Amino acid sequence: MLLTYIDKIGDWNPQLIRELKGRFKIRNLSIAGIIAISIQGLLLIAFSGQLPIDYDAIDAPPFQYSRYCTATPPDKSYAPYKQLQCIQDLLGNWVINWQLWWLDIFKVLSVIGLFILLVAGTFLLIADLSKEENKGTLNFIRLSPHSSQNILLGKILGVPSIIYFLSAVLCPLHLIAAWQANISPSLIIAYYGVIIVSCAFFYSLSLLFGLVSSRLGGFQAFLGSGLILMFLFLTTSVVLSSHEFISHTPLDWLTLFYPGTSLAYLVESTYIPVKTAEIDYESLHQFAWYSKQFWQNSFLGISFIVTNYLVWIYWISQALNRRFRNPNATWISKLNSYGISASFIIITTGFIFQSGRRGRFEYHIFDNLIVLQIFIITFTCLLMVALSPHRQTLYDWARYRHQNPENPRSLLRDLILGEKSPSPLVIALNLALMFAYLIPTTLIAPLKHPFSILLGLFISLNILLIYAMVGQRILLWKLPKPALIAAGVIAVLMVVPPFMLTILELTPHEAVTPWLFTIVSLAAFNRHLDTLTMMSVLFPLLSQWGLIALGSYEMSKCLQKAGASETKLLFKRT
16 A cells, blocks of 8 residues: 555656655664654753752752742842742642743744754755756756656655654644643644745745856855855844844835744734743734734734745746756746736835834835835845846847747847846836836825935936846956856945945935935935935936936947857958
8 A cells, every 4th residue: 555655656756756765764764753852852851940849858949930930029139030939839839830831842842943944954955956966967857757846846845854754753742832832723733834835935945046056066055054044043033032023114024934923923822921921922922913903813914924935935936947947047037027026016015004113104104115125126136136148148149039930020029028138128127117016105105205205216226227237238248257247346336335425424415416326315315305406316317317328229239249140240351
């Protein structure tokens, strides 16, 4: 019977069977089981050590204090920081808050599981791709008749299979702790759903990283898993240690990519008073309270976290399918870029209308728009990297574009949807799509000068388009590492101008026009809009349009020259 099921799995996904046979060995399973049992044993010993101890009558201290006791100390000045006094009932048993004790175990075990699944799983996936690339077997896998989705799914399910086994051994204690902490079984199932989709997201992202960074060799596995480790460490520290990790800005969107965020709803469902668990749980209670002001229900909040993951899993899977079959292709297709931009701006803009604790709501909305502008800058830079073809690809497109059987004469269609065409027009359309969505958003916001703020955003997008043209033009040059040089030049253009203006102590309020030539031009449209004049805005705007027109003309002439046939060039020389 078992062999029958194995054969069925092999027919459905041969790559999965290949990975499982190479990893499900007695030695590997034994090591994983020992690690899981050791983690549970050490965890129980550590938490048992925080409970009161029965001393002999002679050696017994006058008082014992613990986080899990229930009595208020008569003299708090002698009690340890935020500890409660331990007392006994009439039978001599210690009165312990067992629900809190088990909740702490549940929380720690959840965080440990997250780190093991995401960091170790990411490392194994990237290292496996690097190993396949070095051995040359990855090209044979690409030639398989099975779809790329089937092959990559086999990688995701098979490569970290030992990590899945280790997590399964940790599950019984995790479920017992959740049950003893009075967490709803339905919420536990929802939490496991979040863990599953978060693994799908990070594992898909790690596969894409492994495919696009194959030149890094063996270092790419350490780099990819190190970035995930840093992200988890920072978000875990902020969520569990800070009482102010809800920023009420678009930065809160980043917390949706941390699966531990859903723990807030599980902690809230236990109805443990905030003051009882003040050391670790007050921020989680605050997050759940703020979230419920909008979602009103824990399952709706968790559903939003899952939906955010699923949206980006879909787009990453599209990039994976494209990059897996053609390693030389751009990361994403131009058609998919419009959907990615729409998803990005719709999700991030929803975080603008959050009430800040301090200051007027109008100023808080304006500050949120500045944060959103930074997000747009970062996202556009990623679009430049993902969509900009290199020199040889552009030369081939310019020379053989007319031989394309699909609309050979439609240059505009090829620039918008073509796989090998230059990227500036596509990036301009993506910026236009995002700006079109921001227009009604800004107009309905409680702002005194919405049109001026829209103008500031528009100027910033113009500068981003200029940078995209500069980057694509550098990729046309014959350089040893054009992508690295283009990234460095764009970084200098973004950072140096505002840095120099700051050193010269030219604030946006004192000198508006220079700031309109920087990437953070929206800073010039601050609360002091009275200093703006028609010329101070019109001159930078016309200058930027002139640069865009000049850059477009120069690039078109360069591509026309590249598209000339070799015979034509030979006749011109003779």
